Amino acid sequence: MAQVIVVGAGIVGAASAYRLAEAGLKVLLLEKEATFAQGSTGRSAAGVRVQFSEPLNVLLSYHSILEYQRIPEAGYRPIGYLFLVPEALAEAQEEALRTQKALGVPVERLSLEEAREKVPFLEEGLAFATFGPMDGVIDPHGATAFYLKEARRLGAEVRFSEPLLGGERQGGLWRVETPKGRYEAPFLLLSTGAWTGEVGRRLGVEIPIWPVRRVVYATAPAPFPHAFPLTIDLGTGFYLRSEGERLLFGRSNPEEPPGFTEGVDWAWLGPTLEAGLARFPFLSELSLDRRASWWGYYEVTPDHNPILGFVAEGLLVAAGFSGHGVQQAAMVGRLMAEEVLLGRARSLDITPFGLERFLKGSLVGERGIV
Known part of the structure; x- marks a missing residue:
């Protein structure tokens, strides 16, 4: 049995699967398409930048770019x-x-x-x-392929052509179903991009993406x-x-x-x-x-900023980036691993991007959305 099920093999899901596996957890990644990076990742304009107005967005991108610089497969080019x-x-x-x-x-x-x-x-x-x-572009396909390769090397299982049909929380486990089987794990991470609202409804959870x-x-x-x-x-x-x-x-x-x-x-x-x-x-x-x-x-939220972290018991979301998923994925993967292992992210405080901000009316006022 997996300890974490990651749904979505775009760059955010791939980076998260890699970091979770690196932490020693047994990871299962499910992807509805026949291969990886078929959603927003593969159709991105591939830009990466630190020029945001909100500190959390600046730092998510900054630390991600530093990581892309070290990954030849990411094809980082600092064109500015x-x-x-x-x-x-x-x-x-x-x-x-x-x-x-x-x-x-x-x-x-x-x-x-x-x-x-x-x-x-x-x-x-x-x-x-x-x-x-230091702003520029990367190769989203190359970066995603690298993360998946490393995740598999560390023991993660990746299954393609397996859309999540539904699931529920029972006995401390998320039990989910695809056309090919049923799986269970204590933690379920949705990195399903523009499809996250739809996938959430299949789990009985309303996610505004x-x-x-x-x-x-x-x-x-x-x-x-x-x-x-x-x-x-x-x-x-x-x-x-x-x-x-x-x-x-x-x-x-x-x-x-x-x-x-x-x-x-x-x-x-x-x-x-x-x-x-x-x-x-x-x-x-x-x-x-x-x-x-x-x-x-x-993948758009009410304030055009992502939802990161736990949204229900054992259920995490890393989606809703409004065009900034590629540029922030590397650091988000690390933070999702911290959320699972430590109960909350420690490297950066991601509470401003929690789901509860929409319930409290405390929207993030990022001015650097393009």
Whole structure:
């Protein structure tokens, strides 16, 4: 019998399974798909950054990036994140910058002239820029494969094509069922991303996490050389970055309803480009590659921050990252192991991200959601 059942073989579940197995626990990982990283992990834009406003988000990402730096399979590339700050958000971004510096993470305040050395843009309405030199991108598939390999090496069992159909708590154990069998363990960890609300209902637990579609558009190879950091116009939420000879770009649609809507939203391309061209006129020189564009899901909570830790007896959740799961997974895996072994996480205080915050109305005011 397993001591911990982990549900979900994305990067968060894989990292958690690895750290739980490393701690000497017998781990069973169940994944509904035929292989790993088929949900939000595999469709991520792959960015990692420390530029958040809330200390816990800063530290979750910082410690995760430090770990990715040590894992060759993670393919970490410090291309940087460049935030273009409008006048209206200048004071809030200055406060976030002070928080980041107080925590000892590397973030720089740039003049607009300095920022334009990294990517050309129109300065109208902007106050300054911030740049994170340790921010960048990783290979989510490579990192997830590494964690699963290490988990198996340490004795974890990984079962694919086994969706969790239901379960209940009986006699101090979680007893769950898949199409292929029944399993039981004292602890059950849901790292099921956008599907967490649905999976929770199968266990009789209400978890406020919903899927919201997000789209990444890709250009054809550009007619000019470029090596742009992941650049975000905070005024509109439009972002872009170089990926080889292409550019990737996107912008979250605030009107996108929750749900498992499938396919690239081509109707949102126009509003996205309108915002992008207003700041980055050079985009008019590029053509779109529809076949290289893709879509995936954000796993969204009421305050767009994750739910971490115990939500019921023996039941833990690590989900709801609203696009930040890849960048925080490494540290979250360590913290979930501490939750199980020690009764609560010790390396970082994750109580601000507990489920009970929604019951108390104490939502997390993270301003760095893109």
